[in-house]
Amino acid sequence: xxxxxxxxxxxxxxxxxxxxxxxxxxxxxxxxxxxxxxxxxxxxxxxxxxxxxxxxxxxxxxxxxxxxxxxxxxxxxxxxxxxxxxxxxxxxxxxxxxxxxxxxxxxxxxxxxxxxxxxxxxxxxxxxxxx
Numbered sequence: 081x082x083x084x085x086x087x088x089x090x091x092x093x094x095x096x097x098x099x100x101x102x103x104x105x106x107x108x109x110x111x112x113x114x115x116x117x118x119x120x121x122x123x124x125x126x127x128x129x130x131x132x133x134x135x136x137x138x139x140x141x142x143x144x145x146x147x148x149x150x151x152x153x154x155x156x157x158x159x160x161x162x163x164x165x166x167x168x169x170x171x172x173x174x175x176x177x178x179x180x181x182x183x184x185x186x187x188x189x190x191x192x193x194x195x196x197x198x199x200x201x202x203x204x205x206x207x208x209x210x211x
Contacts, residue, residue, distance in 0.1 A: 086188075110187060118146055125169055125185040128211055132170060141172040148182070150200050166196040169207065185211045 084162040110122035120126040135141045153160035155195040182200075186193070189210075197208050 090124065122185065122187065124187060128170070128183070128185050129134050132172060136172070140175055142175055144170065144172045146170060150204060153203065164196075166200045168200075180204055180206060181209055183211055186210045 087113055110124075113120055113123055113126050115126045115129060118129070121198065129146065132141065132144055136144045147167050147169065150166045150168065151162060152164045152166060154163045155161075168182045169185045172183075173179065174181060184193075184197070201207060
């Protein structure tokens, strides 16, 4: 049987561990993690999820939603035209007064994020809160 070093590397995480190869890293050095079966892009985002779950349990907020999507449409004379979507990190309602809050946990604001944020705020009449 040939030795391990002559076998082709298929790129799975298990094989990377065996060969000592490092998994690819996020370009902004965020470390993904899973909490309650939900994959978060960073530990900071996962921590915020924990905080929001506690606020929901205490009755301060309600209807917590993880990674809500907003369709981005462009104006067109005959009909709106779908041009993309924005996925926020969280949305929820304050209990008193009942008000929608859309949150995005940010470590770095890219030009694309800035554009999508402006587009969502203008199209939906909401304000995206950056944490």
